[in-house]
Amino acid sequence: DDALVVRVSFKVVGRAVVPVTAAFTAPEPRTVTMRITEGEGVGSVVETHATPLTPAGSGRPRTAVVEAVLATSDRPYFGAVRALAPLLRPAMRSAAGRLWRDDLAYAERRWRLRSTGRFPG
Structure with missing residues (x-):
């Protein structure tokens, strides 16, 4: 039942962002779940x-x-907007790729810190 609830903004295109409230949980040791609760x-x-x-x-x-x-x-x-999906896919792929690169860089920094004893893990 523990959850980290935060306000986050998802970058859509350019400077456009969508603010939401999200609850993050870890139902299993290697699983993280984000559920949008507001917005x-x-x-x-x-x-x-x-x-x-x-x-x-x-x-x-x-x-x-x-x-x-x-x-x-x-x-x-x-x-009706689903019909525009083919036009939106390139922007969504770009945003997803950017998010994956950011997540990977974060995970690698944490691994380096943990592996050298500078971060509790």
């Missing part, structure tokens, strides 16, 4: 799973990260 897309969920690919103690660890997204919207014409 655009209430009820949408992003679940991220990390699966070790190398055995413990084998040097630099490798991990596969899989993300599942369930997005919802109560906007009246959301279904």
Whole structure:
């Protein structure tokens, strides 16, 4: 039942952002779930799973990260907007790629700190 609840803004295009309130939980040791609780897309969920690919103690660890997204919207014409999806996909791929690079850089910094005893883990 523990959750970290924060206000976050998702960068959409250029300087445009969408502010939401999100609750982050860790239902399993290698799973993080983000549920939007207020703002655009209430009820949408992003679940991220990390699966070790190398055995413990084998040097630099490798991990596969899989993300599942369930997005919802109560906007009246959301279904009609789906027709624009092919035009929006390039921008969404770019934003997703940017987010993955940021997440990977963060994970690598934490790994370096933990592996050198400078961060509790």
